[in-house]
Amino acid sequence: MTTKRITYLILTLLIFGATANIGFAADSAIRYPIADFETGVDPRWSQSSPAPLAITSPSFAWTPNQPDNINYWDVTSDRDDQNEYADQILNTTSLDLSRYDRITLTFYTNIYNGSQVTSEKGKIQVIIHDTSYGDVVIGTLVNGTAQHDIHRMSLSGLPAAAKDQIDQIRFRIYEDYFGAVAANGQTQPSTRMQRTHLYTIGAEIGSNVPHMTLADFEKGVDPRGVLYANGLTTQGPHYAWAPAQTDNINFWDVISDNDGQNDFADYHLVLVPQNWQPYTQLRIKFYTTCTTSCDGKITPIIHDTDGGYTILGTFSASQRDAQNWITIPLTGVANRDQIDDLTLRVHESYFGGTNINGAYQRTHVYDIELVNTGIYSHLSISGDQSESNAFSRPSNYDYAPSIMKDGNIYKMWWCTSEVTVVPGDTDTVWDVIRYAESTDGTNWTINSNIVLQVMINSPETNGAKKGHACDPSVVKVNGTYYMYYDAAGPTQEQCDKTAIQNLCPAGYIQYNQIYLATSTNGVNWTKRVNPTTGKPQPVIANTYSPPTLYGIGQPTALYLNGRFYLYYTDSANWMSTRLKISHNGIFDDSDVGYQVYSDMDLVPTYHKDYGTFIAMSAHDLKVTPETQNKNPLYVLQSRNGVRWTNDYQTPSEMINVNPNQGTNVIHNPGILTDPHGLASGNTLQVYYGGGPDLLPAWEIMRTNVNLTPSP
Numbered sequence: 001m002t003t004k005r006i007t008y009l010i011l012t013l014l015i016f017g018a019t020a021n022i023g024f025a026a027d028s029a030i031r032y033p034i035a036d037f038e039t040g041v042d043p044r045w046s047q048s049s050p051a052p053l054a055i056t057s058p059s060f061a062w063t064p065n066q067p068d069n070i071n072y073w074d075v076t077s078d079r080d081d082q083n084e085y086a087d088q089i090l091n092t093t094s095l096d097l098s099r100y101d102r103i104t105l106t107f108y109t110n111i112y113n114g115s116q117v118t119s120e121k122g123k124i125q126v127i128i129h130d131t132s133y134g135d136v137v138i139g140t141l142v143n144g145t146a147q148h149d150i151h152r153m154s155l156s157g158l159p160a161a162a163k164d165q166i167d168q169i170r171f172r173i174y175e176d177y178f179g180a181v182a183a184n185g186q187t188q189p190s191t192r193m194q195r196t197h198l199y200t201i202g203a204e205i206g207s208n209v210p211h212m213t214l215a216d217f218e219k220g221v222d223p224r225g226v227l228y229a230n231g232l233t234t235q236g237p238h239y240a241w242a243p244a245q246t247d248n249i250n251f252w253d254v255i256s257d258n259d260g261q262n263d264f265a266d267y268h269l270v271l272v273p274q275n276w277q278p279y280t281q282l283r284i285k286f287y288t289t290c291t292t293s294c295d296g297k298i299t300p301i302i303h304d305t306d307g308g309y310t311i312l313g314t315f316s317a318s319q320r321d322a323q324n325w326i327t328i329p330l331t332g333v334a335n336r337d338q339i340d341d342l343t344l345r346v347h348e349s350y351f352g353g354t355n356i357n358g359a360y361q362r363t364h365v366y367d368i369e370l371v372n373t374g375i376y377s378h379l380s381i382s383g384d385q386s387e388s389n390a391f392s393r394p395s396n397y398d399y400a401p402s403i404m405k406d407g408n409i410y411k412m413w414w415c416t417s418e419v420t421v422v423p424g425d426t427d428t429v430w431d432v433i434r435y436a437e438s439t440d441g442t443n444w445t446i447n448s449n450i451v452l453q454v455m456i457n458s459p460e461t462n463g464a465k466k467g468h469a470c471d472p473s474v475v476k477v478n479g480t481y482y483m484y485y486d487a488a489g490p491t492q493e494q495c496d497k498t499a500i501q502n503l504c505p506a507g508y509i510q511y512n513q514i515y516l517a518t519s520t521n522g523v524n525w526t527k528r529v530n531p532t533t534g535k536p537q538p539v540i541a542n543t544y545s546p547p548t549l550y551g552i553g554q555p556t557a558l559y560l561n562g563r564f565y566l567y568y569t570d571s572a573n574w575m576s577t578r579l580k581i582s583h584n585g586i587f588d589d590s591d592v593g594y595q596v597y598s599d600m601d602l603v604p605t606y607h608k609d610y611g612t613f614i615a616m617s618a619h620d621l622k623v624t625p626e627t628q629n630k631n632p633l634y635v636l637q638s639r640n641g642v643r644w645t646n647d648y649q650t651p652s653e654m655i656n657v658n659p660n661q662g663t664n665v666i667h668n669p670g671i672l673t674d675p676h677g678l679a680s681g682n683t684l685q686v687y688y689g690g691g692p693d694l695l696p697a698w699e700i701m702r703t704n705v706n707l708t709p710s711p
Helices: 492-496
Strands: 030-036 045-048 059-061 070-076 085-095 102-113 123-130 134-142 150-154 166-174 192-205 211-216 225-230 233-241 248-255 264-274 281-290 297-304 308-311 325-329 339-347 360-371 378-383 388-391 398-406 409-419 429-438 444-446 468-477 480-488 513-519 552-560 563-570 576-582 592-597 603-607 612-618 632-635 654-656 665-671 683-691 699-710
Touching: 070 085, 085 192, 102 123, 102 134, 134 150, 166 192, 225 233, 248 264, 264 360, 281 297, 339 360, 388 444, 398 683, 398 699, 409 468, 468 563, 480 552, 552 603, 563 603, 603 665, 612 665, 612 683
Parallel strands: 398 468, 398 665, 429 468, 468 552, 513 552
Antiparallel strands: 030 192, 045 085, 059 070, 070 192, 085 166, 102 150, 102 192, 123 134, 123 166, 211 360, 225 264, 233 248, 248 360, 264 339, 281 325, 281 360, 297 308, 297 339, 378 699, 388 699, 398 409, 409 429, 429 444, 468 480, 480 513, 552 563, 563 576, 576 592, 603 612, 612 632, 632 654, 665 683, 683 699
């Protein structure tokens, strides 16, 4: 927006779900999450029963004896001697799996003979449907020995054309999978049913599983956690936001009882049995505080369903690294193929409390993860040290591009200034959004019309007669383009001009909010409006009182794993970056929200090849002698997209674009992605507004960022 010309560009690595914080090696497994049912029924599900079998809709249930959530459906036989079937369908919107070696599936089945569970193992058949190739049966799977066994089905024998536009993954249940079809001359069995529980669906490249997140407490208290006290008073676990702490805290207290006994309390993370054999390390991120002078300690203990308990050692705060991680080797642990419990034990003696009434240790835990240390740990980033002009419109101020390759066409939406000619006011510019297309990403044809601008006298303009629309971010989902953009009214300087009568209402304050428009062609847009007023309604509003000067803006949208991700800046804490996640793209207070970074604007993308998020940050001011005339990009990394591991001021993380010449600033960048906002390949094309410090003569520039595996 015109009130804020300072943005940054970021490159970040994010591991998601059961993927890895890694670079890429030929023998490593990169898992792309297609669906995760731990939090409920996926909204993309449908069901079909071509033959007359009874099939229930997916159900989401919490069973007290089951340590995680369950997404399940039932198929019931009709006792007519025909081997009929029913399908559960995941609608995946042209999913490209051409680069992946296999599909992964975590599921469990129960078979009921009438109302009683039998000991038989159920089956499911997996079928993918490609929009141009048709149906391909991937395989038939038999229920595993443990409820969280990962089943793998090879895709390597299929031509790319059979797996590059997958719009459905179907899970077929035949009656003979649960013994419901009688042989000739035999009596048809009583009504039988198979209940299928589905946990996760993914796709993998490579052979090994490098990393798995066991728990991430950024969202709050983990529902699998149980606090058990052996003769001690405990409190918690609690979930709190501490203003001085940059992330959320999951903590519990253990209080001494002054009886001279070294009692203890346990925090149990109860797991569905998991195979830890592929992993070489357990890592726990924690810190402790005490009422006495103590270092604070925890003892991790794991339990294998057939191998019993293994104490992994006792670790103090002084043994953590600079990031508060302790690393625990697993290679010497023989029994770790069916781990169903991870316990963190706190003894009174850890905080000097055996003879001190009321002394306590408070234990904060952030993350728990498994790591395969034989896999690359990160990507090295390098730049081309050069830039090129994407297109130039003399005397225009062009910046904030959103770029995708949609089929064979490159599409760009960006913000530009337009002069409104009013007597005595010819120097006033208003931000609007334009559109261009290209067949090669270099030569662009600019649409002659403005594709989006503000509605006057509306929330977009804070009630004023003029205003600005800028910072578009566009994704395409199920044939619909979603544009997230920010809008605001005039600057105070513009309000003070007399050429436009009563431009700003009494008590006017300028601030940004984020809005949504949709389109079927990327050119003609329909704004989301309040059904009562008929005027644009923010998807993320500036709710501060009084409103902050810049407000809420600079959105970056992604569509991943059936969810919309929206990163945006919030000026309440000087342009900090926040993230919201939504199933339907219309964000509200019920959607999860995170503060992901302070003092920086993030522009992320998810990299499909590496299973990571990548983003960049760039200064557009020459703030230090080190950055002067070097046009720097800065690299950050994150495993979960919430916390970033590197400070943008670290010199080793800086990439120079055309150093000591050319563009003076790099402003509001965008990364070339697919329609979902996802990237691939070893080279990222980055577009941005560039030009001299003085306005208004900025052009859309382009540079490349190279990704290289690094051990």
